[in-house]
Amino acid sequence: MRTLVFIVLVYVVFQIIFLSSQCARLSSNDDNLIEQTCKQTPNYSLCISSLKSDPKSATADVTGLALIMVNVLNTTATRTLIHINSFLHHIPSPKIKKALLSCANMYYNGIITADVPVSIEALTKGDPKFADDSTLDAAKEATLCEEGFSGNSPLTVDNTNVNNVARVTEAIVKLLL
Amino acid sequence: METNPSPTATSHYEHSSYYCPLPDHSSQPSPRRPLKGFAVIFASMIFLMSLVTLIIIQSPEPASLEKPEKDPPLSTKPSSFYNISTPEVPRGVAEGVSAKSNPSLSGNHGVSYNWTNAMFSWQRTAYHFQPQKNWMNDPDGPLYHMGWYHLFYQYNPYSAVWGNITWGHAVSRDLIHWLYLPFAMVPDQWYDANGVWTGSATILPDGKIVMLYTGDTVDAVQVQNLAYPANLSDPLLLDWVKYPKNPVLIPPIGIAIDKFRDPTTAWLGPDGKWRVTIGSKVNGAGVSLVYTTTNFTTFDLLDNYLHEVPGTGMWECVDFYPVAINGSTGLDTSVNGPGIKHLLKASLDDTKVDVYALGTYFANNDTWAPDNLAEDVGLGLKYDYGRYYASKTFYDPKLERRVLWGWINETDTEGDDLAKGWSSVQTIPRTVLFDNKTGTNILQWPVEEVESLRLNSTDFEGVVVKPGSVVELNIGTATQLDIFADFEIESLGLEETNEANGGCRGGAVDRSSLGPFGLLVIADETLSELTPIYFRPANTSAGGLKTYFCADERRSTKANDVFNQVYGSQVPVLDDEKFSMRVLVDHSIVESFAQGGRTVITSRVYPTEAIYGAARLFLFNNATRVNVKATLKIWQLNSAFIRPFPLDQIDTVKPLQPF
Numbered sequence: 001m002r003t004l005v006f007i008v009l010v011y012v013v014f015q016i017i018f019l020s021s022q023c024a025r026l027s028s029n030d031d032n033l034i035e036q037t038c039k040q041t042p043n044y045s046l047c048i049s050s051l052k053s054d055p056k057s058a059t060a061d062v063t064g065l066a067l068i069m070v071n072v073l074n075t076t077a078t079r080t081l082i083h084i085n086s087f088l089h090h091i092p093s094p095k096i097k098k099a100l101l102s103c104a105n106m107y108y109n110g111i112i113t114a115d116v117p118v119s120i121e122a123l124t125k126g127d128p129k130f131a132d133d134s135t136l137d138a139a140k141e142a143t144l145c146e147e148g149f150s151g152n153s154p155l156t157v158d159n160t161n162v163n164n165v166a167r168v169t170e171a172i173v174k175l176l177l
Numbered sequence: 178m179e180t181n182p183s184p185t186a187t188s189h190y191e192h193s194s195y196y197c198p199l200p201d202h203s204s205q206p207s208p209r210r211p212l213k214g215f216a217v218i219f220a221s222m223i224f225l226m227s228l229v230t231l232i233i234i235q236s237p238e239p240a241s242l243e244k245p246e247k248d249p250p251l252s253t254k255p256s257s258f259y260n261i262s263t264p265e266v267p268r269g270v271a272e273g274v275s276a277k278s279n280p281s282l283s284g285n286h287g288v289s290y291n292w293t294n295a296m297f298s299w300q301r302t303a304y305h306f307q308p309q310k311n312w313m314n315d316p317d318g319p320l321y322h323m324g325w326y327h328l329f330y331q332y333n334p335y336s337a338v339w340g341n342i343t344w345g346h347a348v349s350r351d352l353i354h355w356l357y358l359p360f361a362m363v364p365d366q367w368y369d370a371n372g373v374w375t376g377s378a379t380i381l382p383d384g385k386i387v388m389l390y391t392g393d394t395v396d397a398v399q400v401q402n403l404a405y406p407a408n409l410s411d412p413l414l415l416d417w418v419k420y421p422k423n424p425v426l427i428p429p430i431g432i433a434i435d436k437f438r439d440p441t442t443a444w445l446g447p448d449g450k451w452r453v454t455i456g457s458k459v460n461g462a463g464v465s466l467v468y469t470t471t472n473f474t475t476f477d478l479l480d481n482y483l484h485e486v487p488g489t490g491m492w493e494c495v496d497f498y499p500v501a502i503n504g505s506t507g508l509d510t511s512v513n514g515p516g517i518k519h520l521l522k523a524s525l526d527d528t529k530v531d532v533y534a535l536g537t538y539f540a541n542n543d544t545w546a547p548d549n550l551a552e553d554v555g556l557g558l559k560y561d562y563g564r565y566y567a568s569k570t571f572y573d574p575k576l577e578r579r580v581l582w583g584w585i586n587e588t589d590t591e592g593d594d595l596a597k598g599w600s601s602v603q604t605i606p607r608t609v610l611f612d613n614k615t616g617t618n619i620l621q622w623p624v625e626e627v628e629s630l631r632l633n634s635t636d637f638e639g640v641v642v643k644p645g646s647v648v649e650l651n652i653g654t655a656t657q658l659d660i661f662a663d664f665e666i667e668s669l670g671l672e673e674t675n676e677a678n679g680g681c682r683g684g685a686v687d688r689s690s691l692g693p694f695g696l697l698v699i700a701d702e703t704l705s706e707l708t709p710i711y712f713r714p715a716n717t718s719a720g721g722l723k724t725y726f727c728a729d730e731r732r733s734t735k736a737n738d739v740f741n742q743v744y745g746s747q748v749p750v751l752d753d754e755k756f757s758m759r760v761l762v763d764h765s766i767v768e769s770f771a772q773g774g775r776t777v778i779t780s781r782v783y784p785t786e787a788i789y790g791a792a793r794l795f796l797f798n799n800a801t802r803v804n805v806k807a808t809l810k811i812w813q814l815n816s817a818f819i820r821p822f823p824l825d826q827i828d829t830v831k832p833l834q835p836f
Contacts, residue, residue: 102291106738110592114338118591121340125371126397126435129526130339137591144590144738176435177491177526 037065041171043164050165062175063123066131069169070119073138076165077111080142080158087154096152103145103155110141111162119169128176135173139166290736290785297597299788300765303657304630304817305585306355307602308345312337312594315439315494315567316582316603317344318378318388321575323412326352328582329361330603331375337594342372344390348413348822351626352580352606356822361417368392368400368424375494376404377569379443379451379473379510385409387473388417389453391438392424398434400424401455403473413822420474429478432457432466439494442571443470445511447540454483456492456523463492463523463555467543483521484545489555490527494567497521497545498579500535500611500619507579507608509572513540518611520619521545523554524567531560531568531583535617549617558618561604563728563744563769563779564588570609579609581621585766588730588740588781602766604779612775615749620774623761630814631659637809642694642798644669647704652811655699655794656764659812664712664756666691667804678715681727681745685709690802691716697795698762699733701787708733708782709797710769712748712756724750726758726771726778733782741782748776763814 034057038047050072051057057068084104092100115138122130142162146153153159306328307313317329325348332345344362347355362373369392376390388404402423407416428437436457443451450469453476457464465483468476483497499508499517508517519538524531534554536547547553560568561583568583583604587594594600607621635652642648652658678689685693695711697704714724727745734741748771750756761768767780787793798805 106590106592109595110590114591114595118338118340124397125393126399127372127374127393128435129529134338134591140738140740141590141592147737174527 033060033062034065037062037172037175038168040175041168043168046164047168047172050168062172063128066123066128066169066172066176067120069165069172070116070123070131070135073119073135073162073165073169074112074116076158076162077107077116077138080155080162081107081112083155083158096149096154099145099148099153102148106141106145107162111138115141119173123173123176128173131173132170132177135166135170139163139170142166290734290738292593292596292736292785296783296785296788297593299656300597300783301599302602302763302766304353304627304814304819305602305605305763305766306347306819307599308332308357310337310599311335312339312599313345313584313601313603314339314342314586315375315584316569317376317390319569319571319580319582320378320380320386321571321573322380322386322414323410325350325412325414326573327414328355328603329376330584332360334360337598337600338591342374342393344373346414347819351629352624353626353629354817355819357820358413358415358822358824361414362390362404362419364392366392366402366419366423367395368402369419370395371397374399375439375567375569376402377440377442378571379453386414387443389425389440389443389473391440394424399428399437401426401437401440422474425474426455426468426476429466431459436491441495441497442510443473444497446543452543454495454497456495458491458526459485460487461490462487463489463525465492465495465497465521465523465545469543479543481542481544483543484547484554486553486555489523489532490525492523492554493526494524494531494569495522496568496570497538498570498572499538500579500609502611502613504611504613504620506577507572507610509574513538518548519545520609521547521554522560522568525555529566531565532556533558533560533619535611535619552617559746560621561777561779562726562746563777564781565604565779578624580624581607581609583607583779585779585781589736589783590738593738593783604768605761607774607777612773614751615775618749618775621777622770622774623759623768627659627761627814630817632813632815634810634812637807637811640796640807640809641667642796642805642807644798644800644802644804645688646798647697648796650794650796650809650811652794653813654790655792656762656789657814657816658698658760658762658794659814660696660698660758660760660762660794660809661811662696662758662760662807662809664694664758665806666694666714666756666800667806669802669804671802678713678717678723678725680725680747681713681729681743684731684743685711685727685729685797685799687713688799688801689713689715690800691722692800693727694798694800694805695758695796696760697793697797698760698767699782699784699787700793700795701784701791702793704795706732706734706784706787707795708767708780710758710760710767710778710780711797711799712758712771714750714756721752722750724748724756726769726776728767728769728778728780730780730782733780734784736783736785739783744778744780746776746778748772761814 034051038044041047054068088100115134118134119131142159146159312333314331320327328347330345332343333341335341343360346358346361349355364370364373371393374391379387392400392402403420403425404417406414407418428434441454443453453468454465462485464485467479467483470476498510499512499519502516518535522533532555534547538545565583570579570581573580585602587600605623610620612618612620692713693711697707700707709729714722717723726748729743730741759770769778796807
């Protein structure tokens with residue numbers, strides 16, 4: 001009996017060792033896809049941190065990773081819109097106000113209402129080129145918003161973030177074409 | 178993942194314990210037995226857990242449909258259409274089309290443009306096909322039936338961006354005056370619930386119409402479906418029936434479920450069976466799958482591709498048709514024999530351009546080979562060097578023509594499209610003929626029916642334009658025009674150096690000895706906004722000229738939220754030919770044809786000032802060493818008054834006689 005227990009325990013130990021090596025391989029497989037994908041984007045660290053912030057990225061395919069990035073784009077754009085609103089409440093100068101309103105339009109009508117939904121639609125329905133166009137459009141909207149301040153932009157960090165996220169998203173979408 | 182004790186464990190458990198208690202239930206007799214039993218049970222559970230984990234790791238990822246195709250990571254991708262680059266700083270100062278007229282250099286640094294309703298309204302075209310509102314993309318199933326030309330098109334009924342794709346429908350007697358009809362097909366079946374995508378019509382010898390189209394299923398799988406008119410004796414083909422046993426084709430082994438779309442018009446092979454080709458992508462190569470069928474409900478996939486070109490990516494909207502080498506007439510899709518070449522075309526998903534090559538179709542084994550491997554599909558010629566995609570031809574039996582449709586997307590932002598409520602137009606349909614003078618190109622030309630829009634014309638004979646100058650052409654309003662222009666260059670006796678021809682890249686301000694010269698369309702009086710359409714020839718070291726034909730959109734508008742760049746390509750100009758162009762101007766779209774249609778550029782322009790009565794037309798010459806002599810005939814064009822078909826009056830529409 002003791003021998004049996006001993007054998008079983010040894011077996012269990014082997015299983016545990018084997019299991020952990022399997023677990024390691026499991027996680028590195030998904031990490032591998034995320035890393036491989038992010039290497040093909042213009043901003044590797046942003047790509048990695050954005051994707052890993054969503055637990056679904058562990059088991060997502062490339063389309064899934066692209067959708068996660070579109071979600072990050074949406075969140076970043078929404079945050080920017082909130083900042084724009086708060087700046088508007090601080091009674092800015094007419095020139096800044098004009099640029100802020102213009103930005104609000106670009107972020108709301110451009111990125112949040114058009115680019116994000118079209119990208120999701122295109123990715124989920126299997127015609128990614130429309131997501132390609134839309135993510136580039138989003139990058140452009142952020143760039144235009146920034147240019148509208150002629151150097152005195154209160155939104156530089158926001159616009160840069162959105163631009164970078166959009167370009168990373170587009171690079172992932174291009175892998176699906 | 179549950180860990181239930183297997184029968185083995187239970188039976189194991191039952192053998193080792195007399196009391197049949199639950200594992201965590203301690204009992205009185207001999208402490209050693211429960212402990213041993215517990216240890217065994219615990220070990221068995223660990224064993225089972227590891228077994229189950231092992232099985233789950235080893236099994237393939239659960240998926241509703243297999244995705245056998247996995248692209249290897251690509252180290253470089255062809256640059257996308259949206260390769261946004263800043264324009265090169267123009268060198269030197271020139272009159273006329275000068276760097277000074279570039280708004281981005283004048284200090285007004287890109288405040289996003291506040292579009293007015295007047296500006297947006299002006300952008301709507303007068304005689305190009307577009308729906309009354311919302312988004313359109315690929316032209317579908319063009320055909321001729323009982324005296325009417327039919328156009329179907331990808332349409333979003335709900336928004337001015339892509340989505341919810343439905344088949345719009347319109348009819349015309351003359352390919353110009355279109356009347357909107359109700360939708361032909363909506364995404365109401367499981368096999369097209371995510372989109373009634375692109376398709377083509379085949380007219381059978383007995384007159385029946387067969388429509389094959391791609392459906393995006395509820396699970397986003399791309400399948401091919403069959404549809405046909407509910408009533409073939411209805412000239413308007415209002416109602417369509419979807420074959421009850423759709424889909425007729427699903428992605429075959431080795432083809433990804435999202436890389437299988439846009440079936441072509443079918444053609445007859447020597448064995449009496451029909452062939453259809455569908456584009457796809459395999460290991461980075463664009464491929465053209467071939468199916469044979471006798472009934473359009475069951476198909477056989479051939480082992481070979483019609484053709485493939487490595488590195489060109491997904492082939493969308495494949496088109497395949499014969500052209501007569503003597504270049505005199507269009508041909509039905511099934512025609513084959515001596516004196517015929519076949520043109521293979523694809524829309525490249527990666528770069529959003531339409532590419533084609535001319536070659537030979539081997540009907541005995543259903544393969545095609547290009548005349549020139551270096552100019553294979555995707556490596557050589559484009560249908561159109563501007564904003565142009567998803568084109569499709571059909572054979573018009575009425576006038577024996579091969580007619581080409583092309584989708585022209587907007588180049589402003591999607592936000593602008595939502596604001597103005599619409600997006601995209603179709604080109605004026607073009608005839609396609611083999612260019613037997615060069616032997617390498619096709620000739621595209623607006624269908625002759627566009628001439629029915631002509632109102633009045635103005636002629637200009639031998640207008641001399643000196644180097645660095647601009648000449649206004651006083652023709653009245655300049656927003657709806659059909660312009661024919663011939664140019665000759667006259668040496669000024671100055672020494673001409675041999676320069677490398679930089680092509681179109683530098684734009685209209687990139688001056689050289691012999692060019693650029695041409696037209697400024699949709700330009701305002703002060704030239705703050707202008708769109709040069711021009712030739713840029715240069716002497717080659719071998720003697721003779723190498724000429725580029727270009728459209729420079731970079732100063733087409735002061736608005737900075739428009740994607741504008743320089744488009745164009747080399748155009749063959751034969752020794753006995755003048756530089757000739759034909760330009761169709763229609764508000765926000767300009768279609769430019771060089772040398773009878775050898776090279777074509779479609780442009781989208783969104784001016785803020787050069788609109789309505791403020792739009793003008795000019796000649797310009799930015800060459801440094803030659804005069805340019807221009808002869809022009811300019812027609813004012815009427816609107817096509819594209820509107821809904823008066824269906825309430827349908828009983829009074831007399832049966833139509835074929836022409």
